[in-house]
Amino acid sequence: MIDAATSVPKVVVTARAQRLRFYGVWVIAAVALIVLPFIFSSGGSLTSFSLIGISIIFALSYNILLGQTGLLSFGHAVHYGFGGFLAIHVMNAVTAHEWSIPLPFIPLFGGIGGLLLALVIGWVMTKRAGTVFAMISLGIGELVASSSLILRSVFGGESGITTDRTALPHMLGWSFGPQIQIYYLIAFWLMISAIAMYALTRTPLGRICNAVRDNPERVEFIGYDPHVVRYIAYGFAGFFAGIAGGLSAINFEIANSAYLGAAQSGIVLFATFIGGTAYFFGPILGAILVTYLQLGLTDVTTVWQLYFGIIFIGIVMFAPGGIAGLLMMHRPLVRSGTLGMVIPSYLVALVPTLALACGVILAIESVARYAQGEGSGSNIDLLGVPFNAASPLTWFAAAILIIGGFFVARISWRRIAQAWDRAATVARDRGYLA
Amino acid sequence: MTAAIEINAVEKRFGNVGIIHDLNLSIAQGERHAIIGPNGAGKSTTFNLVSGHIAPTSGEIRLNGNVISGLRPFEINRHGLSRSFQVTNVFARMTVWENIRCAVLWATGHHYAFWKNVDNLPVVRRRTAEILEDIHLTHRRDVPAGLLTYAEQRELEIGITIAGGASVIMLDEPTAGMSRAETERAVALIRRLTEGRTLVIVEHDMGVVFGLADRISVLVYGRIIASGTPEEIRSDPKVREAYLGEEAY
Numbered sequence: 056m057i058d059a060a061t062s063v064p065k066v067v068v069t070a071r072a073q074r075l076r077f078y079g080v081w082v083i084a085a086v087a088l089i090v091l092p093f094i095f096s097s098g099g100s101l102t103s104f105s106l107i108g109i110s111i112i113f114a115l116s117y118n119i120l121l122g123q124t125g126l127l128s129f130g131h132a133v134h135y136g137f138g139g140f141l142a143i144h145v146m147n148a149v150t151a152h153e154w155s156i157p158l159p160f161i162p163l164f165g166g167i168g169g170l171l172l173a174l175v176i177g178w179v180m181t182k183r184a185g186t187v188f189a190m191i192s193l194g195i196g197e198l199v200a201s202s203s204l205i206l207r208s209v210f211g212g213e214s215g216i217t218t219d220r221t222a223l224p225h226m227l228g229w230s231f232g233p234q235i236q237i238y239y240l241i242a243f244w245l246m247i248s249a250i251a252m253y254a255l256t257r258t259p260l261g262r263i264c265n266a267v268r269d270n271p272e273r274v275e276f277i278g279y280d281p282h283v284v285r286y287i288a289y290g291f292a293g294f295f296a297g298i299a300g301g302l303s304a305i306n307f308e309i310a311n312s313a314y315l316g317a318a319q320s321g322i323v324l325f326a327t328f329i330g331g332t333a334y335f336f337g338p339i340l341g342a343i344l345v346t347y348l349q350l351g352l353t354d355v356t357t358v359w360q361l362y363f364g365i366i367f368i369g370i371v372m373f374a375p376g377g378i379a380g381l382l383m384m385h386r387p388l389v390r391s392g393t394l395g396m397v398i399p400s401y402l403v404a405l406v407p408t409l410a411l412a413c414g415v416i417l418a419i420e421s422v423a424r425y426a427q428g429e430g431s432g433s434n435i436d437l438l439g440v441p442f443n444a445a446s447p448l449t450w451f452a453a454a455i456l457i458i459g460g461f462f463v464a465r466i467s468w469r470r471i472a473q474a475w476d477r478a479a480t481v482a483r484d485r486g487y488l489a
Numbered sequence: 490m491t492a493a494i495e496i497n498a499v500e501k502r503f504g505n506v507g508i509i510h511d512l513n514l515s516i517a518q519g520e521r522h523a524i525i526g527p528n529g530a531g532k533s534t535t536f537n538l539v540s541g542h543i544a545p546t547s548g549e550i551r552l553n554g555n556v557i558s559g560l561r562p563f564e565i566n567r568h569g570l571s572r573s574f575q576v577t578n579v580f581a582r583m584t585v586w587e588n589i590r591c592a593v594l595w596a597t598g599h600h601y602a603f604w605k606n607v608d609n610l611p612v613v614r615r616r617t618a619e620i621l622e623d624i625h626l627t628h629r630r631d632v633p634a635g636l637l638t639y640a641e642q643r644e645l646e647i648g649i650t651i652a653g654g655a656s657v658i659m660l661d662e663p664t665a666g667m668s669r670a671e672t673e674r675a676v677a678l679i680r681r682l683t684e685g686r687t688l689v690i691v692e693h694d695m696g697v698v699f700g701l702a703d704r705i706s707v708l709v710y711g712r713i714i715a716s717g718t719p720e721e722i723r724s725d726p727k728v729r730e731a732y733l734g735e736e737a738y
Contacts, residue, residue, distance in 0.1 A: 277594075
């Protein structure tokens with residue numbers, strides 16, 4: 056037992072260290088965003104970074120609902136889309152009327168668009184959480200997406216509405232024509248939005264959102280109306296999704312019905328969940344990974360969505376905490392110095408697991424090529440090794456890899472579990488694990 | 490002086506089934522009042538009616554003179570009534586500290602604020618620390634509530650209930666499922682924390698009831714059949730017949 060008198064200075068020191076580490080993380084993030092284009096300067100990587108930045112804001116805004124407040128929305132893209140369309144209309148109006156609003160302020164209008172829609176539809180939606188909310192969000196998502204095709208003057212129908220971002224008043228001598236300038240614009244809004252959303256989790260409202268997520272019934276008996284809490288949270292989520300949509304409109308110089316649709320709502324749910332909803336940085340990891348995969352896989356394979364599905368199912372089944380959850384699981388082991396007890400088992404498991412993965416990929420690609428017929432060609436290039444999809448040898452290799460890999464991998468996974476138990480017991484003895 | 494709780498001719502039916510019939514009860518300020526009765530007598534329903542969890546079919550409930558029947562639970566809470574639950578009802582994924590702090594926020598006037606840093610509110614921090622000290626959970630402050638032992642969760646439940654500083658505290662079987670020693674600890678805790686407030690308690694443990702309560706009401710089939718001091722209740726022939734029975738005495 057530590058007595059109260061001696062524990063006080065220790066608390067102060069750790070609080071200061073924590074604060075230092077906390078600001079350090081944000082400073083490092085800002086520096087990384089600034090120097091990134093100097094390291095990867097090709098046009099392609101700038102485009103990728105821009106898209107990743109937008110999807111990070113979008114995923115973080117989604118996690119205000121899913122992770123913080125416990126609301127599973129299937130229609131979050133309506134706010135993204137509304138933000139995008141309002142931003143496009145404001146840009147065109149600025150150009151037409153020669154108002155003096157420079158481009159960097161446009162995402163704010165996107166945010167306002169997302170917020171206004173959230174305030175209109177949110178009150179009814181957030182009356183209930185759980186399945187009711189999920190179903191209504193799905194319905195509203197479809198409703199908005201289909202009306203976007205009907206209301207042609209506002210949404211531009213199938214082709215959408217275009218704009219010219221360079222026609223707006225310039226700022227600091229930047230025309231915002233080159234992608235590098237757009238990248239920095241997105242990076243700027245990413246920092247602002249991420250800091251604002253993080254700050255939101257540390258306010259009285261943010262904490263009550265967590266309480267509503269855990270136990271809405273009990274919240275009513277400590278003075279709060281869970282409906283109002285959910286409504287305000289929904290407004291914030293809509294606002295930041297709108298900023299992401301506005302940035303997207305600037306980036307592509309177009310807004311169309313795809314912005315609002317179910318696919319867009321699905322991808323943000325996917326990214327947020329894969330990244331992990333329980334930690335603030337989870338959706339950031341998820342957005343980076345999913346956007347990167349989306350860009351990378353589409354070049355390599357025609358059935359990239361299938362791989363997304365497999366990854367998603369794998370995460371849901373084996374790591375419901377997402378990537379962030381997997382990483383943070385190791386924190387008590389790192390602190391207690393027992394991480395070394397599990398690392399060898401990971402390395403051992405890596406070989407059969409990779410073999411299994413290669414087998415699955417080979418099987419999927421073979422089936423895909425075979426089913427798509429002659430046109431798509433039958434040569435598969437897996438990790439630099441060429442395979443012929445039509446050859447029985449390939450099918451045989453895939454089967455061996457899957458079956459053999461699975462049985463060996465299963466043993467090695469069990470080893471991991473055992474190593475974990477040992478490491479966790481030591482960590483618990485040393486007081487780092489509850 | 491206005492009664493803390495005044496229940497006038499309250500009735501509650503679910504469809505055709507009447508659970509509470511013509512309930513009349515007055516609880517004075519600062520009184521420790523226990524409601525006892527056999528299983529299914531309507532004790533928990535009475536709690537739910539007073540705390541706003543369900544609305545009465547007819548009749549009127551007053552809290553410190555204000556009509557509260559028909560109001561939502563959070564409105565009643567803001568009028569100064571706070572209750573605990575028979576089944577542990579905490580914020581499982583949040584730490585013990587966060588659990589208590591959330592219960593302090595409304596009462597300290599921070600409401601839905603999204604422009605204040607929650608870690609930077611001295612009054613909230615002091616009150617949260619005091620309550621943690623009171624319920625002996627300071628050493629567990631960073632543990633998620635879902636990982637506490639059962640007895641600790643019951644203590645946290647009481648902590649959440651009293652944290653808002655309500656003048657009327659209602660505890661629904663606070664010692665249910667506790668060992669002898671844990672019960673004694675919990676009773677001492679309740680006695681100390683509800684000092685100067687009005688306490689309404691539902692409890693099956695007669696030792697707890699007769700040791701803690703100033704007045705006792707006996708509820709049988711949705712009606713109060715007797716109300717009085719522990720001595721009056723103990724000697725009331727109607728109560729002995731209907732509830733306490735031969736095996737209890």
